[in-house]
C-alpha cells in the first residue's frame with residue numbers, strides 16, 4: 809500500500825471519475841458482478857473521501873450491500889403496496905439485498921421502469 813498524500817482533487821474531476829467508474833460498473837455487472845461491486849466500492853470511497861454527494865439516480869442504482877449496479881439483469885424489480893402507498897422493491901441478484909423506493913410520485917415511478925439501460929448518467933455537482 810502506498811502512503812502518498814492525497815492530492816486535493818477538484819470537485820469536477822471527481823464527478824467525472826465517478827461517472828466513468830459508474831459506466832464501467834454498469835457494463836461489467838452482467839458479465840462479472842464482483843467486478844461491478846469493486847467499481848461500486850471505488851465510487852463510494854471516492855465520494856466519501858472527497859465529501860461529494862453522488863447523484864441520486866446513481867446512488868439508488870448501487871446495491872447498498874455489495875455495491876454492484878442494479879439494472880434489469882442484475883436485480884429483480886417488484887412493485888409493492890404497503891399501507892395504500894406504492895413502492896418499488898429492487899432485489900439484488902448478487903447478494904439478495906432488498907432496496908425500497910417510494911413510487912408515489914408518478915415521475916419517479918416512470919424513471920424507474922422506462923429508463924433505457926444505455927442512458928449515460930450525468931452526475932450533477934452537489935449544491
Ligand SMILES: [Zn+2]
Pocket residue numbers: 871872873874875876900901902903904905
Ligand atoms: Zn447486492
